[in-house]
Amino acid sequence: MKYLAIMALVDGTLDHKKLARVLDYSRALDVEAAYLTDLVEAASGHLAWATADMWRKNFDSVLSRSSEGLDPDKWIRPYGGTNADPTLVARYDALGKLLRKCLRPAAPTILRRCVRRHPRRAF
Numbered sequence: 729m730k731y732l733a734i735m736a737l738v739d740g741t742l743d744h745k746k747l748a749r750v751l752d753y754s755r756a757l758d759v760e761a762a763y764l765t766d767l768v769e770a771a772s773g774h775l776a777w778a779t780a781d782m783w784r785k786n787f788d789s790v791l792s793r794s795s796e797g798l799d800p801d802k803w804i805r806p807y808g809g810t811n812a813d814p815t816l817v818a819r820y821d822a823l824g825k826l827l828r829k830c831l832r833p834a835a836p837t838i839l840r841r842c843v844r845r846h847p848r849r850a851f
Contacts, residue, residue: 742770
């Protein structure tokens, strides 16, 4: 079913005719799956709901448990805003200096792109 569901999206847009075929197959095979619900909701104009549901499921898979009650933004970026940690900023600055000594000159740039720093700190 997953491969059929992907075919409804393969051209970069949600093809309603293909989705209808996928749903026919899923009913015939008695397959109920969350990804089908997300596709139906997206096709029904509830894209924000479908996106939020997919985001929650991805977040749950990272945690290996339910994320109910957690704010994903705060969990992913725990040191932002009032929780800014100057000690952590200093550690990453020191790591950047070490990388400049040990690796090629592009390493600090790569580090800046990959690591979320103190939000008030300019690069």
